[in-house]
Amino acid sequence: MTRSPHDPNGSAAPLLVVEKLVKSFGGRRVVDEVSFDLAPGEVLGLVGESGSGKSTTARCVARLVRPDSGRVLLAGRDVPGAGRRELRDLRRDMQMVFQDPYSSLNPRMTVEALVGEPLLVHGLERDRRRRRDRVVELLETVGMSAAHLDRHPRSFSGGQRQRIAIARAIAVGPRLLICDEPVSSLDVSVQAQVLNLFRDLRERLGLSILFIAHDLAVVHYLCDRVAVMEHGALVEIGTRSEIFGSPRHPYTRALLDAVPIPDPVAERARARGNRAAP
Template structure:
């Protein structure tokens, strides 16, 4: 078997919780990401889902070392990123780019679209001089469905969907292998979402890109991903091939999550039953050693509050779930 493009092993990120402005002291540890492992093959899309605060964006930022992980390994093409020097890391980032959620906040308003898109290519020395850069910008803009003439304009002149295209063009400019898509579609209007989804698909098949796709909207994830990983409170609770996850989810949390997503089909919607999720997500500061979902789980038993369930195989094709009572359910 060839090396996967990205391999994450036992990744942990602990943020200290401090109190006091002058005499700062640590009063607890927030386990934002706790022992997350996964692999991502070339050309594959891994969907990372979970509610706010589950650690999905922290995983993405740790992979790029935009924040420093507390423990674990991140292997990119077999090379351990966490032991790389800063300059090596800078070089490697050429191959791993990120597209952010907010197309308004992530583009510098004082730079022209041309400057924005050319910057990564110039930085990594892929183009030299103005002419080459201009040419690259034109190619990239056309690649994402924009006119090359937009290069002279500023981000504020564009709509949300167009800005997201600019963000994608910028990410593509350094010819990356891996694109981390951090909620790239959530802020867009429904009619625009489909355009961007199609664009991402085309880019993947044309350029052989690999995606780590982070989203809270499960229907987008079902559409774009090959494999899906569900996170809850810093942990992976279930991972499976796309259709297996949506058609026979095993973990009670995945089941509750799927049952909460509305379907644009009135007759179906009237017949559906929701699995109630009482309370809210508990704090990840000093979480329990047992199952983290126990406090809200409809299947909870005494043993769940005593024992930490490992992420174990529960089905074909490496379908795994971290639940002592994992059992398939049909919800859609």
């Protein structure tokens, strides 16, 4: 398996190990023996068309759904087999950022309550004043301020709501963020801002990120390695330069060929090359 640039020799133990993961719904196998690992501090992109199984894979890793079989190890701990108390501890090390922040944020709660809730649930800060101070610190980390504390999600733009969701996710100090299409509902300019925030958080907090996306330009910008899924199976995995520079699998090449090129001359040259290919 191609190793992360953060650990090219595979000398450090992976933070996350996924082995032969299987999940079916209604008799149809949605995730078919998927295996990969994630090094500390690495960003791994999981890409594929809609229905390829990438989001279900992420939900199995996060134990939002139980896999039918296979192993998921987070820092050596068994995620699918975790009991209630152990799973609660695992949640501190593994948090998720969803595609639609408006759906993932309770509209009746203020920003202070939303970001502070994980601190209260996990018993990290029960004193209200200190918890409020910690929420302000988290908001400033994601580019917001104390002026937003008493407002509700409806008062914010999509990009601001996603920043609030990210602040909530990092509140408990996780080692792994699982991000399921976290910028696909945002405008392009806002996407860039949120992607830069993820890069900054990776560097500042030492986070590992499993980043699910269908936009290959986003993946190229953010991820160290890329894993490609088709019909529930992992068909190719490699470094960013390997996947984008010399893809081996026909499906990976098809995904890359589908990306528009903002240069008519280059686009025509690519079209001629595709027609000439056997």
